Amino acid sequence: MRFSRILMLALLALVAGVAIAFLTPSSSLLGLFAQAVIYAIFALGVGVLLRQNGLTSFGHALFFGAAGYAMGVILTLDWFSAEIAIFVVLLGIGVLAFLIGLVIVRVPGIAFGMLTLAIGQMAYLLATRSRGLTGGADGMSIPWPSTLFGVKQSVLLKPDVLFLIVWTVLIVVTLAVVWLLRTRFGSITEAVRDNEERARFIGITTTVPRALVYSMSAVVTGVAGVMSSLNTGFISPESLHWSVSGIALVMVVVGGFKSVIGPILGAIVYFLFKELLGDFATYWMAIFGAALIAVIVFSPDGIAGALERLMKPRHTRANATSKSGH
Amino acid sequence: MTSYVLETRDVAIHYGGVKALDGVSLTLGKGQILGLIGPNGAGKSTVIDAITGRRPLTRGQVILDGQDVSQLGAVERRRLGLSRSFQRTSIFGGMPVRKQVELASYKMGMSDSAADAEAVLEELDLARLGNVMAEDLGYGEQRRLDLALALVGRPKMLMLDEPMAGLSVKESHDLAQHLKALTSRWEVSVLLVEHDMDVVFGISDVVTVFELGRVIANGAPAQVRADPRVREAYLGSSA
Amino acid sequence: MLTINLFNGLVYGSLLIIMSSGLALIYGLRRVVNFAHGALYMLGAYIGFTVAMQSNFWVALVVAPTAMAIFGALLDRYGFRLLQDREPLSVMLVTFGLLLILQDLVVFIWGKANHSLFTPELLNFTVDLMGNQVPAYRIGVIVVGLTVALGLTLWLRFSRVGLFVRAASTDPVTTSMQGVNTDAISAGVVGLGSALAGLAGVVAGPFLSLTPHMSSDVLIDSFVVVVIGGLGSLAGAFIAALLLGMMQAIGAVYMPQVSVLLPFIFMIAILIWKPSGLAGSRT
Numbered sequence: 001m002r003f004s005r006i007l008m009l010a011l012l013a014l015v016a017g018v019a020i021a022f023l024t025p026s027s028s029l030l031g032l033f034a035q036a037v038i039y040a041i042f043a044l045g046v047g048v049l050l051r052q053n054g055l056t057s058f059g060h061a062l063f064f065g066a067a068g069y070a071m072g073v074i075l076t077l078d079w080f081s082a083e084i085a086i087f088v089v090l091l092g093i094g095v096l097a098f099l100i101g102l103v104i105v106r107v108p109g110i111a112f113g114m115l116t117l118a119i120g121q122m123a124y125l126l127a128t129r130s131r132g133l134t135g136g137a138d139g140m141s142i143p144w145p146s147t148l149f150g151v152k153q154s155v156l157l158k159p160d161v162l163f164l165i166v167w168t169v170l171i172v173v174t175l176a177v178v179w180l181l182r183t184r185f186g187s188i189t190e191a192v193r194d195n196e197e198r199a200r201f202i203g204i205t206t207t208v209p210r211a212l213v214y215s216m217s218a219v220v221t222g223v224a225g226v227m228s229s230l231n232t233g234f235i236s237p238e239s240l241h242w243s244v245s246g247i248a249l250v251m252v253v254v255g256g257f258k259s260v261i262g263p264i265l266g267a268i269v270y271f272l273f274k275e276l277l278g279d280f281a282t283y284w285m286a287i288f289g290a291a292l293i294a295v296i297v298f299s300p301d302g303i304a305g306a307l308e309r310l311m312k313p314r315h316t317r318a319n320a321t322s323k324s325g326h
Numbered sequence: 327m328t329s330y331v332l333e334t335r336d337v338a339i340h341y342g343g344v345k346a347l348d349g350v351s352l353t354l355g356k357g358q359i360l361g362l363i364g365p366n367g368a369g370k371s372t373v374i375d376a377i378t379g380r381r382p383l384t385r386g387q388v389i390l391d392g393q394d395v396s397q398l399g400a401v402e403r404r405r406l407g408l409s410r411s412f413q414r415t416s417i418f419g420g421m422p423v424r425k426q427v428e429l430a431s432y433k434m435g436m437s438d439s440a441a442d443a444e445a446v447l448e449e450l451d452l453a454r455l456g457n458v459m460a461e462d463l464g465y466g467e468q469r470r471l472d473l474a475l476a477l478v479g480r481p482k483m484l485m486l487d488e489p490m491a492g493l494s495v496k497e498s499h500d501l502a503q504h505l506k507a508l509t510s511r512w513e514v515s516v517l518l519v520e521h522d523m524d525v526v527f528g529i530s531d532v533v534t535v536f537e538l539g540r541v542i543a544n545g546a547p548a549q550v551r552a553d554p555r556v557r558e559a560y561l562g563s564s565a
Numbered sequence: 566m567l568t569i570n571l572f573n574g575l576v577y578g579s580l581l582i583i584m585s586s587g588l589a590l591i592y593g594l595r596r597v598v599n600f601a602h603g604a605l606y607m608l609g610a611y612i613g614f615t616v617a618m619q620s621n622f623w624v625a626l627v628v629a630p631t632a633m634a635i636f637g638a639l640l641d642r643y644g645f646r647l648l649q650d651r652e653p654l655s656v657m658l659v660t661f662g663l664l665l666i667l668q669d670l671v672v673f674i675w676g677k678a679n680h681s682l683f684t685p686e687l688l689n690f691t692v693d694l695m696g697n698q699v700p701a702y703r704i705g706v707i708v709v710g711l712t713v714a715l716g717l718t719l720w721l722r723f724s725r726v727g728l729f730v731r732a733a734s735t736d737p738v739t740t741s742m743q744g745v746n747t748d749a750i751s752a753g754v755v756g757l758g759s760a761l762a763g764l765a766g767v768v769a770g771p772f773l774s775l776t777p778h779m780s781s782d783v784l785i786d787s788f789v790v791v792v793i794g795g796l797g798s799l800a801g802a803f804i805a806a807l808l809l810g811m812m813q814a815i816g817a818v819y820m821p822q823v824s825v826l827l828p829f830i831f832m833i834a835i836l837i838w839k840p841s842g843l844a845g846s847r848t
C-alpha cells in the first residue's frame with residue numbers, strides 16, 4: 001500500500017474518531033472507549049516486538065507502569081514541567097529499553113519470554129514494596145498541572161476531548177511505526193527475523209537492530225502508560241503485573257501479529273468482551289480464554305489475518321504478484 | 327611475492343576429538359577459480375565455514391587481500407569482501423527477491439545498491455521474478471537467489487558451497503558458464519565446492535583435493551586429474 | 566529464628582519440587598510451557614477441599630491428583646497432541662487461555678471467598694526441632710517432596726517406561742520409529758505431571774489458603790525453578806527448587822526488602838549466561 005494511501009486512511013480514522021466523540025451519548029461510554037484505545041496502544045507496542053523481532057515479551061507492563069510511575073515521581077517532585085516530563089520519560093524509556101535490549105535480545109526462544117517475565121515481575125514486586133513516595137501497594141496519584149500544552153485540565157479531562165486525544169495519539173503512533181518499518185531499518189530487522197544467520201552473512205550485525213526494535217516497542221508501550229496516567233491520574237503496582245503483559249500478548253495474537261494494526265483489533269475485541277459481554281456474563285474472562293484458543297487453533301494469523309484472506313483474491317504461482325508489505 | 331586475494335595458513339578446526347580440518351594451506355589469486363573436491367566428510371564445507379568465520383579456528387590464519395581476518399566475525403569479513411553462498415539454501419523467505427538482494431548490496435556499502443542488485447538479478451535471470459516472495463520461488467530459482475545474495479556488492483572473494491546441488495545437468499552447465507563469465511568480468515575470485523566433476527574441471531583454474539581434513543593434491547585441473555593418489559582416493563578409474 | 570526460616574524454606578522448596586517436576590516433565594516431552602499447570606494446582610486444592618469436607622484429607626490426597634491426572638491425559642490427547650506442529654508461542658497461549666477459563670471455573674463452582682483446608686488430625690501436632698516447635702504436617706510436606714523427587718528419579722532411571730520417557734524427551738521422532746507408542750507415553754507423562762500439580766495443591770492446602778488467585782504466585786516460582794534448573798531437567802529442577810526455598814527463607818531474615826527479588830535476579834543471571842539453564846542442553 002502506498003504511503004499516501006495510508007495517510008488518507010489515517011485521516012479517515014481521525015474523522016471517524018471525531019464522529020465517535022460527537023455521537024456517543026454517554027460520557028462513561030466514551031471513557032471506556034478511551035481506555036480501549038489506551039489498551040490498543042499498549043498492544044501495538046507488544047505487537048511490534050513480536051512482528052519485527054519474532055520475540056515474545058511477557059514483561060512489557062514494565063514500560064507501561066514505569067511511564068506512569070516516572071510521571072508521578074517527576075511531577076510530585078516538580079523536577080520538570082509536565083510537557084518536558086513526558087518527553088523525558090519517553091526518552092528515558094527508550095534508552096533504558098535499548099540497553100536492556102542489547103543484553104536480552106541475544107537470548108533465544110522461550111528463555112527470552114521468561115527473562116522478560118522475570119524483569120517485569122521484579123518491577124512489580126519492587127513497586128509493591130517501596131513505601132514512601134511511590135506509595136507501595138496502594139500506588140500514587142499523579143499531580144498533573146492545571147494546564148497542559150496550554151489547555152486547561154478541566155477541558156482536557158472532558159470525556160470527548162480525552163478520547164480524541166488518545167485516539168489521535170494512537171493514529172500518530174501507528175503512522176510512525178508503519179513509516180519506520182518501511183525504512184531501511186525495517187528491512188534490516190525483517191531480514192534478521194527471517195533468517196538471522198544469512199543476515200550476518202550479508203553484513204548485518206544482528207544485535208543492535210533488534211535492540212532498537214525492542215526500544216521502539218518499549219516507547220510505544222510507554223506512550224500508552226503516559227496516556228493512562230493522564231486518563232486516571234493514578235498509578236499502582238497492578239499496572240506492572242505480568243498478567244497485564246499476558247493480556248496484551250493475547251490481544252496481539254487474537255488481533256494478528258503479522259499486521260501492524262492487528263494488535264489494535266485485538267485490543268478492541270478484548271474491550272468488547274470485557275465491557276459488553278461483561279454485563280451479561282460474569283465469566284467473560286473464560287469466554288475470552290475460549291475465544292483465544294479458538295483463534296489460535298483456527299486462524300493463527302488472528303483476526304487481521306482472517307480479514308486479509310477474505311479481502312485478497314487468490315493468486316497462482318505463475319503470475320505471482322508481491323504480497324502487501326504488511 | 328605475488329599478493330593473493332585469499333590465503334589460509336595451516337588452518338585447523340578440532341572439536342571433541344574430531345579433526346574436521348587439519349592444517350589446510352591454500353592460496354588464491356585475483357580472478358582465479360579454485361575448485362575444491364573430495365569425498366563426503368572430507369571437510370570441504372568446513373573450510374568455507376572456517377574462512378568465512380562461521381566456525382572458530384583451532385589454529386591457523388585466514389588472510390584476505392593481505393589482511394589477517396582470523397579474529398574478525400562473519401559480519402566484518404563479509405564487509406571486507408568475503409562472501410559465501412550456502413549448501414542448504416539460505417534466503418529470506420518472507421521478503422521479495424529484489425528487496426533482499428538490494429538490501430545485501432546496500433550492506434556492502436554500494437553507492438548505487440539498486441543498480442548493482444538489478445545487474446546481479448539480470449545476470450542470474452531473476453529480474454523478472456523481482457517482486458516475488460522468496461518462499462514462492464521454485465528450487466532452482468531459490469538456489470540462484472542464494473547465489474545472488476552472495477554476488478552483490480562486488481565481493482573480492484566468493485565462496486560457493488555446492489551451488490549446483492539439485493540442479494539439472496543443463497541448469498548446472500548454464501550456471502557454470504555464468505559464473506565463469508561473471509568472475510572474469512568482475513574480477514572476483516571464487517572458491518567452488520562442488521561434486522559435479524565436469525563443472526569443476528571445466529571452469530576451475532586450480533583444483534584442490536581434500537581428504538579427511540587435509541589437502542592431498544593441488545594444481546592445474548589436468549595435473550590433478552592425472553595424479554595417482556587422487557585417482558585412488560577419490561576419482562576412481564572412471565575419471 | 567534462622568532454623569525456623571530454613572525449615573520453612575525447605576517446606577516451600579519441597580512444594581516447589583512437586584509443582585516444578587510436573588512442569589519440567591511436560592516441557593521435556595512436549596516442549597510446552599504449560600501456563601495451565603498453575604490452574605491444575607488450584608483445581609487440585611479446591612477439589613481436595615471439597616472431598617476433604619465430605620470425607621477426609623487422605624481421601625482427598627488420592628482423589629484430587631487422580632482427577633488432575635485424567636484431566637492432564639485428556640489435555641495432552643486433545644490439546645498438545647493436536648497442536649504439536651504449531652509454534653511454541655501458540656501452544657503457550659492456548660495454555661494461557663485454558664488458565665483463564667479454569668480460573669473462572671473455580672470462581673463459578675466455589676465462589677470468590679477464601680477457603681482453608683484443615684490439617685489432618687493424624688499430623689496435627691508439633692514436633693521439637695532444635696528448640697523450635699514446628700508443625701508435624703510441614704515435616705510431612707518435606708517427606709512428600711523428597712519422596713516425589715526420589716520416586717521420579719528412580720522411575721526415570723530404572724523403569725522401562727522411564728527409559729521410553731527419556732528417549733522420547735530427547736528424540737521423539739526416532740523413538741516412535743522404534744515402535745514406542747510416543748502418544749500413549751505423552752498422555753501418561755502429561756497426566757503424571759498434572760497429577761503432581763494436583764498433589765501440590767492438596768498438600769499446600771493446610772498451610773496456604775485457597776484463593777482464586779493462588780495459581781499465579783506458585784506458577785511464577787515454578788517457572789523460575791524450571792528455567793534455572795534447565796528446561797526439562799528434573800534433577801536441575803529439584804536442586805533449583807530447594808535453592809529457591811532456601812533463598813527466600815534466608816533472604817526473609819537478612820534482606821527482607823530484596824529477598825523476594827532474589828529468585829528473579831538469579832534467573833535473569835542464569836538465562837543471560839546460559840539460556841538453556843543450569844542443567845539443560847536444549848532451549
